[in-house]
Amino acid sequence: MKKVDRKILLNPGPATTTDTVKNAMVVEDICPREEEFGALIEGIKNDLVKVVHGEDEYIAALFAASGTGGLEAAITSAVPKGKKLLVVENGAYGTRMIKLAETFDIGVVRYQLEYGDYPSVEAIGKLLKENEDVSHLAVVHHETTTGMLNPVQEICDLSHKHGVEVIVDCMSSYAGIPIDVKKWQAEYIISSSNKCIQGMAGLVFVIFKADLLPKLSEQKRSFYFNIYSQYVGFEKTGQMQFTPPVQVCYALRQAIDEYFAEGEEGRWSRYQKNWDVLVEGLQDMGLSFLLPYEQQSKILLAIIEPKNPKYNFDAMHDYLYEKGFTIYPGKGAKSATFRLSVLGDLYPKDIEDFLVALKGYLTSIA
Incomplete structure (x- = not known):
């Protein structure tokens, strides 16, 4: 297995990946129309649903795209003509959904709300x-604009009382924060291959209720x-309609295997430990x-x-990047x-090393 220089990505995805996920992309060339590759995709789709405990009620459509492509698929496929979307x-990612909807009239x-204000269910x-x-x-x-966790359960419960279906952007929570989609009863959730599932960028998936x-x-x-044509097309042929990023699919298969090996609670516990170390260290720096x-x-x-007039984000980014750490504005x-x-x-240990840097x-600008 080839070892790759390890970079610590502290941006909200694409994420730092394991060497085993990276090396999973080094595979024999294969035509994505082959039955073997179709079986790979089928297994991926089924397991993506299992991550959020949606078996027997939910199914998944997989697209070659960034996360925004999945949002486009959900919004344009779900909202009927003549109806409206409440966002x-x-x-910034709520704003993006508005722009997306408006693009399609x-x-x-x-x-x-102001970015950083908590939504009122009332x-x-x-x-x-x-x-x-x-x-x-x-x-x-x-909402990675601020790090806020919005009250999805309460919003789902309220929306369903009004007969309104719910689309949840789970881009940076899926496979990180435990999600029980059957408890939410959200009609659609969307995520991508390159965040908490810890695969490579290039795939997005919409998990939705089968009865829709x-x-x-x-x-x-x-x-x-188009969610319907993408899902039904694969069910009929065992092939994705359009050429998928083949190697990225193999990396996602490996990443899903590693997720189940670590377990839902294991991954969430590791992220929380990272968080606790980070919060304590930052507070110690004032x-x-x-x-x-x-x-x-x-x-x-x-x-x-920081209020220090010598502070400059770009300078801080470059200082830390040279030491192997990527931060985000x-x-x-x-x-x-x-x-x-x-x-x-x-x-x-990665977080501790970052805090030292x-x-x-x-200290250099003090």
């Missing part, structure tokens, strides 16, 4: 009462990102956080930028921040 917008009701209920033409609600589970297929068959907004503790995802932190939150994530193949930068 919980308290971060889907009517949008915005529940707009306010959402008021909007649902006032807008009876809303058929679907979209919300981000883990008849309704989905009526939607024709998109040719490529840094503070955008969100209160109870709203944190425990996967990503938005840190208030803020993204329009209500206060100026930079962001650090603990997802991926990371361990407390960060302290070195902060």
Whole structure:
């Protein structure tokens, strides 16, 4: 097995991966129309559903795309013509869903908050009462603009009382934060191959209720990102409609195997340990956080930028990058921040090493 220089990615995906996931991409060339490859994809799709405990009720459609492609597939396939989408917008990824819907002339009701404000379930209920033409609600589970964990269970329960279906962006929570999709009863959840599942970028998947297929068959907004045609096409032929990233599929198969070997609780426990080390270390340096503790995802932190006039994010990024650590800028939150994530193949020792490097930068500008 080839060893690759290990980089510590503290951005919210793509994530640091294991050597075994990297090496899984070194395989014999194969035509993706072969039965062997179809069996690989079938196993991947089934196991993606198992990660969120959706067996027997949910199914998955797989696309070659970034995460945004999966959101496009869900929104354009789900919302009927003449109906509207209510979007919980308290971060950049809620805003992205609005832009996506508007691109396809889907009517949008915005529940707009400052990036970093916590959504009110009561306010959402008021909007649902006032807008009876809303058929679907979209919300981000883990909003990586700020590191906020939105109240998805409460939002699902409320939406269903109003007969509204729910689309959940689980991009950076799936396979990290434990999710029981049958408890949520969300109609659609979306994630990608390169975040907490710890595979490579290039695949996105929509996990959805199997009994929605008849309704989905009526939607024709998109040719490529059509959930019904993608799912049914594979079921009929054992082949993806369009050429998949073959090697990325093998990497995802390996990443899923490693997820089940570690276990849901094992992965979440490791991420929490990373988080605890990070939070304690940053507090010891006098840094503070955008969100209160109870709203944190425990996967990503938005840190208030230091007031020191010598501080410069780009300079800090370059200083840390040279030492093997990648950090992430803020993204329009209500206060100026930079962001650090603990997802991926990371361990407390990695976080400790990063904190030493960060302290070195902060000391250099003191």
